Each structure stands twice: as C-alpha cells, then as structure tokens.
Amino acid sequence: MKQYECIVPGCSWQTHSEEEAEIVRRAAEHMRSAHDGMTVRESTVDQIKAHIREADTASS
Template structure:
C-alpha cells in the first residue's frame, strides 16, 4: 500500500490518501488540490512533486 500526505507539498494540510496504485494517488491528490486549495492549473512539476512524496506505507510508519 502506498500513501501520500498533502502536507509534504502544502504546509499545514493534514489530508492524506492511500492506494496500491500510484496513478490513483496522483488523481485523488490533483482533485484535492483543486477542491480544497483552489488550484486551477496543475503543472507537470506539481505532479512530479506528488510522485516524489508517495511512500510505501511501512516507510511512513
């Protein structure tokens, strides 16, 4: 299981998500950034940041 913490790219945000699939995590995070943080444009560099901060759940514990 992989996990992502939004606070790794948006300081202070406690939202997180988990999935076996990295693409699901990226899609959920992009939706979260749009809905919660008001992002209208998701740049490729943002997607790369998301991917760089995805970790295996046992690593996050």
C-alpha cells in the same frame, strides 16, 4: 500499499492506494478542490510522485 500526504504546508490531507496513478489522481483532485482551484501542472505531478511513500504496515 502506498501513501501520500499533501505537500501544501499546514494541510493534513492524505490518501492510500496500491496504485501510484490513483494517488496522483486523488492528490490532483484534492489540490484543485481544497486549495482554492490550484493549477496542477506537470511539475506539481512530479512533486506529488516524489512524495509517495510505502505505507507503514507496522501494527501497534
């Protein structure tokens, strides 16, 4: 499982998925809707991909 946290400072939105492409799709949709119609360019997609991490699977 992979996870992603929004790259916009102060935003706590996050998502999880097995597929990187699904995370990128969700993140782009989030950027456009939650951040005042932000334009998602190829460079933005590259930033999103760079911030995708493996989800922490440790149990408490």
